[in-house]
Amino acid sequence: NAGVTQTPKFQVLKTGQSMTLQCAQDMNHNSMYWYRQDPGMGLRLIYYSASEGTTDKGEVPNGYNVSRLNKREFSLRLESAAPSQTSVYFCASSRQGANQPQHFGDGTRLSIL
Amino acid sequence: KQEVTQIPAALSVPEGENLVLNCSFTDSAIYNLQWFRQDPGKGLTSLLLIQSSQREQTSGRLNASLDKSSGRSTLYIAASQPGDSATYLCAADPGSARQLTFGSGTQLTVLP
Numbered sequence: 156n157a158g159v160t161q162t163p164k165f166q167v168l169k170t171g172q173s174m175t176l177q178c179a180q181d182m183n184h185n186s187m188y189w190y191r192q193d194p195g196m197g198l199r200l201i202y203y204s205a206s207e208g209t210t211d212k213g214e215v216p217n218g219y220n221v222s223r224l225n226k227r228e229f230s231l232r233l234e235s236a237a238p239s240q241t242s243v244y245f246c247a248s249s250r251q252g253a254n255q256p257q258h259f260g261d262g263t264r265l266s267i268l
Numbered sequence: 269k270q271e272v273t274q275i276p277a278a279l280s281v282p283e284g285e286n287l288v289l290n291c292s293f294t295d296s297a298i299y300n301l302q303w304f305r306q307d308p309g310k311g312l313t314s315l316l317l318i319q320s321s322q323r324e325q326t327s328g329r330l331n332a333s334l335d336k337s338s339g340r341s342t343l344y345i346a347a348s349q350p351g352d353s354a355t356y357l358c359a360a361d362p363g364s365a366r367q368l369t370f371g372s373g374t375q376l377t378v379l380p
Contacts, residue, residue: 159311195372196372197272197357197369197370197371197372197373198312198357198359198368198370199370200367200368203367213367214367245311245312247311247312253299253300253363254299254300254317254319254361256302256314256317257302257312257314257368258314259304259311259312259313260311261309261310261311262309262310262311
């Protein structure tokens, strides 16, 4: 029962470096999401993919790009990392349609110096 | 824009006590209200989802209620245990594009 798997779990980058966060789910879910969690601010949606082949911006998309590689995988890319992007990043997935709970991975803790 | 607030930010209770966690939201046009649990260093685990047409949902010692007209939801935990210690988050689902709006959470500590 792997559920949602995120890699890596921890990463330290220097300002200006690029990086891709990986996410894969084995629950045959159509919808996938990327969130960031910052102290005192709750979780905020960065991008989501309602189904394979589609992606849309969430609340805080600036500085990020995403790729829905196939039904299982949804990656998040930081092209030029900035200290403001230091955060914990969570990937989630859900069945398509209304009233479907989201299932979360354990997160990637990213520090940008 | 939907805003979700959880008060208090932290709560400490002795084992065995019944407790209520609060969640308020500003826009009553929601599809559902979801409660999650987050353990330190881990992701979120879905606890309960209350659809807009429902008043409450129950799972074991957990009971969540929803009052859309007042913009409030509560999570009731009966007979609390140290294993219930975690951060509890609520999230409002507007139904469009599944863009959940999360509260900042209540950090619960149950003392043995």
